[in-house]
Structures are given as C-alpha cells and as structure tokens.
Amino acid sequence: MNIVIFGPPGAGKGTQSKFIEKKFNLYQLSTGEFLRKETLKKTSIGNKISSVINSGSLVSDEIVSDLIEKIISDSKYKNRIIFDGYPRNLNQAKNLDNLLNKYNQKIDLVLKLSVSLETIKKRISERRALEKRPDDNENVAIKRYQTYEKSTEPVIEYYKKLNLLKVVDGERSIDQISIEISDIISSI
Ligand code: AMP
Numbered sequence: 001m002n003i004v005i006f007g008p009p010g011a012g013k014g015t016q017s018k019f020i021e022k023k024f025n026l027y028q029l030s031t032g033e034f035l036r037k038e039t040l041k042k043t044s045i046g047n048k049i050s051s052v053i054n055s056g057s058l059v060s061d062e063i064v065s066d067l068i069e070k071i072i073s074d075s076k077y078k079n080r081i082i083f084d085g086y087p088r089n090l091n092q093a094k095n096l097d098n099l100l101n102k103y104n105q106k107i108d109l110v111l112k113l114s115v116s117l118e119t120i121k122k123r124i125s126e127r128r129a130l131e132k133r134p135d136d137n138e139n140v141a142i143k144r145y146q147t148y149e150k151s152t153e154p155v156i157e158y159y160k161k162l163n164l165l166k167v168v169d170g171e172r173s174i175d176q177i178s179i180e181i182s183d184i185i186s187s188i
Pocket of ligand 1: 052054056058060061085087144
C-alpha cells in the first residue's frame, strides 16, 4: 500500500514514518531528508535549496517532483511508499495523483498527526539540541508552521473529501501514536 503522512513541523511524522517503514516493510520517501542531503553537497542548487529551507518556505515543485517520479517509477518501491513531506500544496497533490496513475498505483491511506503550536515549539527546541537542523530555531519553526497552515492544510481537506484521511492525536507519546497508526494500517 501507499501512505501519505502529514503533520506540522515537529509533529513526529519522520519518527512515525520510520516506525511504519520497519513494521510494514514499506519505503519512507522523505523529501525533507533528500533536500537536506542536497544542501550538504554545496552545489549552486544545493545552496539555493538551503536558503529556501532556512527561510521556512517551500522548495520549488519541479525540484521535488523529479525526485518523487524517480521513486514512484522504480519497481522496487511499487505500492510500498510512505510519502513523508509530500505533497505540501495542492499542485503537488495533483502531480502525485498523476504520477501514481501513470505507474498504476494509488494512495491507500492518508494520516494526519495533529499537534498544537505550543507543543511544536517545545519539540523543535528539543530536536534542535539533538539534530542541529538549521531550520529548527523558533522563528523559522513558526514560519514553517504558517507555511503548513497556508499551503498544506488545503491538501488535507482534499484527501478528506476523497475519504482517505485518518486523523491521529499527535500530542501523545511516540509509542502511543505508533500503536494507533499500526492499528489503522492493519485495518485497511
Ligand atoms: P521536513 O523535513 O519535511 O520538515 O522538510 C524540511 C523543509 O524541506 C521544508 O520546510 C521545506 O522547505 C522543504 N521541503 C520538504 N518537502 C518539500 C516539498 N514536498 N515541497 C517543497 N519543499 C519541501
């Protein structure tokens, strides 16, 4: 099956995607991780990506779409992808539909981790101490949250109308969230 996971920055979508990947033998496609790797290469495109990420905005749809198609078209990953961080706006959601269609696949489940802004601020300051992500300071985190509300929330509505959406309370412990997600996946 193919799963899309949503959540504001700091909601734990990376952590939960890794859990699902292991438990259900799926493949975690994290566009954020891929983009961060690009920035380490210090190429001109890498530097551009870096400044966009550190401003809390979204990287251009084209850059991310190329990556997505590489994975979707690869038979190794057929019907076993967790989309972690994609789609992030309606244009990307339509693009994802088209690409999945092209390779005879579909989305089976959309998960949303819901978390308050207060919790996000707390988690991001904790993560900053551990991972040292340059976009994890409070101002950029607030901007990322605003980008999420403005560009990504409409995508969640889009999947809700298609009856694919399950909302999970992301305020609880990692283990409690994993158990609920696991039950949801097992039931479809
Ligand atoms: P994440 O690790 O998912 O929190 O992503 C970190 C940053 O990478 C985001 O704040 C965006 O700047 C960028 N990014 C990740 N995924 C996408 C995407 N699908 N489209 C555009 N930008 C993205």
